[in-house]
Amino acid sequence: MPPASDPLPAPPAHSRAIAIITSATVLALLYLGREVLVPITLALILSLLVAPPVRWLRKIGLGHAPSVLIAVLALVMFLVGLSTIIGSQVAHMATSLPQYEATVHNKIDALSKLTAGRLEAMQDEAGRVLNQFGDRTAELANEPADAQQNLKASTSVVPVEIRTAPPSPMGVVGRIFSSIWPPLQTAGIVLVVLIFVLLEHESLRDRFIRLAGGSDLRATTEAINDAGERLSRFFVSQFAVNFGVGVVIWLGLVIIGVPNAPLWATLTAILRFVPYVGVWLAAILATLLAAAVDPGWSLMLMTIGLYMVVETVVGQLVEPQLYGHTTGLSPLAVVVAAIFWSWLWGPVGLIMSTPLTLCLVVAGRHVKALNLLDILLGDLPALTMPQRFYQRAISGDSDEIIASARVFLKRKSFAAYCDAVLLPALQLTRIDLVNGLINPEQQVIVRSAIVRVIESLGSHGRRHSSWRRSASVLEGSSIGQVLRQRRESVSGRWQGPLVVAPRSVVLCTGLGTIGDDLATEILARILRDLNIDARHLSIQDIEAIEADPPLEVTRDGISMVYIVSAAPGKERENSATVASEMRRRFSDACILAVLLPALLALPEITLPDPGVNQVVNSLEEAAQQAIARFPGGGKSTQS
Structure with missing residues (x-):
């Protein structure tokens, strides 16, 4: 896992001054x-x-x-x-405008009556009320007016009209040229x-x-x-x-x-x-x-x-x-x-x-x-989709994440969304968590947002999203365990019936880390949304079934086994051992290793063990392999 990049240093004061x-x-x-x-x-x-x-x-x-x-x-x-x-x-329009003068006046009068008629009536009524208190003021005001009229009558004013000489032809040409020259x-x-x-x-x-x-x-x-x-x-x-x-x-x-x-x-x-x-x-x-x-x-x-x-x-x-x-x-x-x-x-x-x-x-x-x-x-987003997911999750804004995800899901599948957005965002969270940049309160906020987003997007989550866990549950458990327990509370401990059709169950198991557990649960939900009977079981669960197998369990029910690894590191050294154990237990099953790449890392292309039939590097590839094996989907998942 690459270390988190240090924040860029602030530019010095003289550099900012030069920029300004x-x-x-x-x-x-x-x-x-x-x-x-x-x-x-x-x-x-x-x-x-x-x-x-x-x-x-x-x-x-x-x-x-x-x-x-x-x-x-x-x-x-x-x-x-x-x-x-x-x-x-x-x-042409300038010469025609006088023809439209009467029409314009008529429409203005009509609009004035519709909009200002009532207002004028109210003003007239208010004026009549005020006039009865202003009679004396009106009488006093008439006296200066009468004196002014007498003064105008006794004064004779001779109007003066100033006429300018008509412009010469050269002057007209000069004006036209000066206006069109620029x-x-x-x-x-x-x-x-x-x-x-x-x-x-x-x-x-x-x-x-x-x-x-x-x-x-x-x-x-x-x-x-x-x-x-x-x-x-x-x-x-x-x-x-x-x-x-x-x-x-x-x-x-x-x-x-x-x-x-x-x-x-x-x-x-x-x-x-x-x-x-x-x-x-x-x-x-x-x-x-x-x-x-x-x-x-x-x-x-x-x-x-x-x-x-x-x-x-x-x-x-x-x-x-x-x-x-x-x-x-x-x-x-x-x-x-x-x-x-x-x-x-x-x-x-x-x-x-x-x-x-x-x-x-x-x-x-x-x-x-x-x-x-x-x-x-530009109109390109300032943050990538995983960065936006992480920023909204740490702010507790899961509604915006869900809205953005549903826009994405109109064009692509839920598996593609997990590969392109969800898993890279979880890796960003893990980087900050390892570096101690997220406090416990923020960890709870991020976990709650991620749980709600995952449950709100898949069809399984939409059917059972009304059941909620408190924040205290999220503090002590991994997100994958919480999501798995919520499904088990409805479908039972084994996430479905033990009596199934031969070779109809897909087994999903992780390598034991918290990230593997979450990625395995997401893969199981993706497959169940495709009507494939996928079960998320840990290695300990499988050992418990072998130690004390239920009487009604179908012996040859496993068709495919996914071994999921979400974080490249030392734990992947155990993938060969896990693959060998799965091959010993389910000799006829198709075993696939889902080795999800780290952030900014190239996908792995080597086979971890001869017992593995195929290696895939994304959840979408894993889902395509299951679809190829179950073209019409398995039985409808009973949840």
């Missing part, structure tokens, strides 16, 4: 240099989107430079067309950087490998290629999904009769890059226009229904098939990233928040120095 200063410097550079960094970053992200078409053009025989120019030209034409559509639709400048920088990034793609990759790879060029190259392919595939899939959503929304709005459908479809496709809220912002704007166009409410309801149906189908069916249920980011990280990048770089940062954060997470998964980013922002 470095982080502040990076944030300052990102904020102050946003005019330069935003177009460069946008070009790098677009390069991942354009890279697949460039590779496809090169595969069909075009050179590298022509492929890049054709792909970039197609992207520019697409963006220009999109901008033209948006501009024309916005202009976005044109940014677009030009993005276009130039994009072309050179695509042209120098291999050179840039080699330079980055030289900087980050050090001596291990193979691992760095593999990491960069994997990250680039994953990011490129994700961005292309996301772009395709958003484009498809825009087309479907456009067709749906045209069918139901909402004006300016291309504008709302384009806005939906763009805002969908903003996580969680983007598509619903577009839906709200389209719904408001539908409410302004239609005197009734049907068009508005159909519009919001269209968005709900399309987003539900895409989010639950289409996206999981293309790039999984999630982006690889935790939901909280997506929200925080959207707030952070929008604060740092404005609306462009909001749209690029998810791609930027995803790039950081991918870098964190492949670069050890950036692993903190993957832990904080």
Whole structure:
């Protein structure tokens, strides 16, 4: 058993200060240099989107430079067309808005009567009550008002109107040029950087490998290629999904009769890059226009229904098939990233928040120095499943363990759960117990949680989980003994009838340690859930039966014998002796040695003794061997 690892030492104070200063410097550079960094970053992200078409053009025989120019030209034409559509639709909507003014006023009045009518009536009633106490105040207030009216009547005011000269044609051109110059400048920088990034793609990759790879060029190259392919595939899939959503929304709005459908479809496709809220912002704007166009409410309801149906189908069916249920980011990280990048770089940062954060997470998964980013922002669990089991068990939170286990059991078997989660968690517990890191009170909490989890998961435990033992029982007994005694309290000392069909019983026995006892009991429960008549008996029990055999016992009832060892060590030296004894007692039985590996250890593949028919290294393998011997299951276990 490997020793428990020592906790990592705390970083010195000067290291923390350097980290804080470095982080502040990076944030300052990102904020102050946003005019330069935003177009460069946008070009790098677009390069991942354009890279697949460039590779496809090169595969069909075009050179590298022509492929890049054709792909970039197609992207520019697409963006220009999109901008033209948006501009024309916005202009058309601006000229049409006065037509909807009466409908908007009528609906506002109707909503006001429904929501504020009663409140106004209550205010009027309260005003009448207050007026009877304020007559004198009203009379006094009228006197200054009369004086003010007399003053206005005696004073003549001549209104003055200031008119500005109409702008000259050059002035109009200058205003238009000054308004469109900043976005044109940014677009030009993005276009130039994009072309050179695509042209120098291999050179840039080699330079980055030289900087980050050090001596291990193979691992760095593999990491960069994997990250680039994953990011490129994700961005292309996301772009395709958003484009498809825009087309479907456009067709749906045209069918139901909402004006300016291309504008709302384009806005939906763009805002969908903003996580969680983007598509619903577009839906709200389209719904408001539908409410302004239609005197009734049907068009508005159909519009919001269209968005709900399309987003539900895409989010639950289409996206999981293309790039999984999630982006690889935790939901909280997506929200925080959207707030952070929008604060740092404005609306462009909001749209690029998810791609930027995803790039950081991918870098964190492949670069050890950036692993903190993957832990904080990624959607992978911070703890492994055995670690989570152990942490919840030591906290006494068995309900969360059971809930997580049932999610696992929807995909895999109980035996696989024990191999992947339960037994490694028990080994973590044993490591801390040997090192004296668990006090007696925590030991009782952990034992109680483990007993409850095991009894709650198997079908046997579900039938008899209402019977509970007190914590004092768990203090003096091993968990395997407690679980076995609970079954014996229902099914009897021999865990079933002694008169059985020939070769129908599977015998499970351990090598004598506490861990072996628990693993043997778990194996017996796994087999009994498969309707196989498995009995958990110790070597002492078997010797007692041989010394004074019951009259009704079936002599040739044993079909298989499992010898279970859960903790590699000195006790496994006795496995050959135990196997020989079992072969002497049950000469016709199939004897299997279940040698469970230690934490972080490779499975054993050698046979411990010629008397053993086969060696398995997991409970799932052991269960498969029993299923092969009893294809239809044994008799239903009487419990």
